[in-house]
Amino acid sequence: MKRDYFGTDGVRGPYGGPVINEAFVARLGQAAARWAGGTGTVYIGRDTRASGASLASALAAGLAAGGMHPVLLGVTPTPAVARVVAASGVRLGAVVTASHNPASDNGIKFFAHGGLKLSDSDEALIEAQLPNAPADQLGAGSRVWSEEDGTSAYVSSMASRLAPGALAGLKVVTDTANGATCATTPEVLRKLGATVIELAASPDGSNINDGVGSEHPDAMSVAVRQAGANLGVAHDGDGDRCVLCDETGAILDGDEILVLLALDALDGNQLAERTLVVTVQSNLGVDAALQRAGGRVDRTDVGDRYVLARMRECGARLGGESSGHIINLDMSPTGDGLAAALGVLAVMKKSGRPLSDLRRALTKFPQGQRNLKVTVKRPMQDCTALVAVQAALTQEFGHRGRAMVRFSGTEPKLRLLAEGESEALVRTALDRLEAAARTDLDVI
Structure with a gap:
């Protein structure tokens, strides 16, 4: 089913744009409530973006207008919201976040019963309800919600995954991207006995993912080497990603x-x-x-x-x-992201390595990627030069490599990927793909 607003991970875009604004988000909430049956509790978390509180309130207003009871969890990592949805048995949850995107963006992720992300067909069904969710139905009476703490139970649950003191003797650097995990990942690691050095843990509404976090792990790498730490852990703004570095600073x-x-x-x-x-x-x-x-x-x-x-x-x-x-x-x-880090730490302690x-x-094949910003995402079948080059590379590589081309589902970018037996082959393949892309598309 065709979707006009949902991408690969929810609805996302610049705050104040045609989609991510309070009026549309309220309508989206009302449409989601209709899809969910118009009854029951819905939990709403958010990350640390300045626009988050206002958008969360708008979403809650829409959900309430659709007959549901919204519960605002405040700043809460995405996986913590999914856990609340799963544990409580409710049919719907949501997070106001744009994940690893800059602070100027925001978005909405929905979770269905069991804490599972919605399917493509479910998202299409929500979009189909938008004409039945006009903004003029959002009266003052619909602005009724309650608030709960969204992190305490998550922290306790994650800390219980390993034995008390299991991480004693380990020094860990955390980069929480000035995002939703600032109050969770360091606390869990300390509860388990680790010595923690915190980076990017002072959110101000505009510094989320700003040169830090899982997309920018260099500062973490440097800090690990300087501190003589055993491990570095970097998350994105909402905490569903994890990138690590070893004791040498290698990512x-x-x-x-x-x-x-x-x-x-x-x-x-x-x-x-x-x-x-x-x-x-x-x-x-x-x-x-x-x-x-x-x-x-x-x-x-x-x-x-x-x-x-x-x-x-x-x-x-x-x-x-x-x-x-x-x-x-x-x-x-x-x-x-925290669960992944705890899993790796457990293996380190168990093995002593x-x-x-x-x-x-893991011995990686040489791989390269390029992200090209484009003005318009044309249908791939209309990008004739790009399709032809990809087909030629696929034939040339055989089983010894591959070439991939796709548009990002969350950003105006074309993503190119090549793998092969040597770095030189990979660079050449990417050069050919990029040249074809510039023929077919308006690359900024």
């Missing part, structure tokens, strides 16, 4: 984290279906690492909700994306 992306966790689970015969679910963007080295250990990899489209859908289809319990969305269904119903040693299990 680990989602692929490396997933392989580390999957191989540990395989070693204990604990990897469900002996399967790890990743996306088409994950490095081909992931497949090789799992195959050597007697496991298998299942690939799906880009987007953590597509990963989760495939996990549910095939019975897998572990999956994720190279971007750092890590889903461990034994710990969370959705991507959870440093992260720089554990990460060697």
